[in-house]
Amino acid sequence: MDELVKLWEIPSAKERAMIAGWHQWADAGAISSGLPEYLIEKLKARKIGEIDGDGFYMFQMPFGHHLFRPHVKFEQGYRQSMQEESNEFFWSGDHRQGLVIFIGHEPHLNIRRYAEAFLDAVQALQVNRVVILGGVYGALPYDKDRQVSCIYSLPGMKAELERYAVNFSNYEGGATIGSYIVDRAELRSIEVVGFYGFVPAYDFAELSSVIPGIRIENDFKAWYDLMSRINYMFHLNLDLTELEQYSQELQASMEAQLNELEEQAPQAGVREYLRELTRDFEEKPFIPFDDVWREGLEDIFRDLDDWK
Numbered sequence: 001m002d003e004l005v006k007l008w009e010i011p012s013a014k015e016r017a018m019i020a021g022w023h024q025w026a027d028a029g030a031i032s033s034g035l036p037e038y039l040i041e042k043l044k045a046r047k048i049g050e051i052d053g054d055g056f057y058m059f060q061m062p063f064g065h066h067l068f069r070p071h072v073k074f075e076q077g078y079r080q081s082m083q084e085e086s087n088e089f090f091w092s093g094d095h096r097q098g099l100v101i102f103i104g105h106e107p108h109l110n111i112r113r114y115a116e117a118f119l120d121a122v123q124a125l126q127v128n129r130v131v132i133l134g135g136v137y138g139a140l141p142y143d144k145d146r147q148v149s150c151i152y153s154l155p156g157m158k159a160e161l162e163r164y165a166v167n168f169s170n171y172e173g174g175a176t177i178g179s180y181i182v183d184r185a186e187l188r189s190i191e192v193v194g195f196y197g198f199v200p201a202y203d204f205a206e207l208s209s210v211i212p213g214i215r216i217e218n219d220f221k222a223w224y225d226l227m228s229r230i231n232y233m234f235h236l237n238l239d240l241t242e243l244e245q246y247s248q249e250l251q252a253s254m255e256a257q258l259n260e261l262e263e264q265a266p267q268a269g270v271r272e273y274l275r276e277l278t279r280d281f282e283e284k285p286f287i288p289f290d291d292v293w294r295e296g297l298e299d300i301f302r303d304l305d306d307w308k
Helices: 034-042 111-124 155-164 177-186 220-234 241-264 270-279 289-307
Strands: 005-007 015-023 046-051 071-075 078-083 088-093 097-105 129-138 148-152 192-202
Touching: 005 111, 015 034, 015 177, 015 220, 034 097, 034 220, 046 111, 111 177, 129 177, 129 220, 148 155, 148 177, 148 220, 155 220, 177 192, 192 220, 220 241, 241 270
Parallel strands: 015 097, 015 129, 129 192
Antiparallel strands: 005 046, 046 088, 071 078, 088 097, 148 192
16 A cells, blocks of 8 residues: 555445545535535544545645645734645445545646545545545536546446436547546456536626626535435435535525626627526436325325225
């Protein structure tokens, strides 16, 4: 195992799953960074290890002074905090089942060693499967289930993943940290799934020069839709009621913002723009098979009652 990996606890649970996210390029709606941090706090997960960041991060670059540097805060000349890049593993679970949560910072340098160190930790923790999180902005209806793009490390995984209401990615271009790790994971026969949620963002520049664009910074709806899939996949039995409530509040907030824009510039046609998006949008809600089976039984019993 790479010497940069430090694990001071190996959970003894029989079933160990992992969710991984990064402060990274593909972090629309804070899916990759905010959702793991939410889970760590919600589950009161404890830190069990880390990857030392030495050699993975730049301090400065011409014309990018604040892009790479650690964030420091002073008060009356005394340092209050120094926030450096971190890559940490957390654990929540019992002797039977549990969840490893990883939250890191996308590396600037030495990507191959970083990916290998991450996968070393995955194998040392004896994780059954890793789900990597990412987010991408797009012009999508804010009040519909989020589209989810999927990538995976081993060919045999596709048949199972088809059940999760995903679109298999045909992307070609610059690699994310997730897609790089998926590539390296195949060489070790490690199961890694990448779920990328599409997050609503609207550029109204073509409609009017006086109204600003809108994008969702913390897309709780995407968080909820992704966690519904992960919850089912890993049989975690997590209570997602709070995330569902947050997603409903987000929808109400978006509705209020759009009403305000409509009042500011009624001639811009904001509502018509959104109606066109909805007309062209194909919603793919995730309905777990267990729920389908239960609904089918309810329909049968309802029909029997009708015959009485």
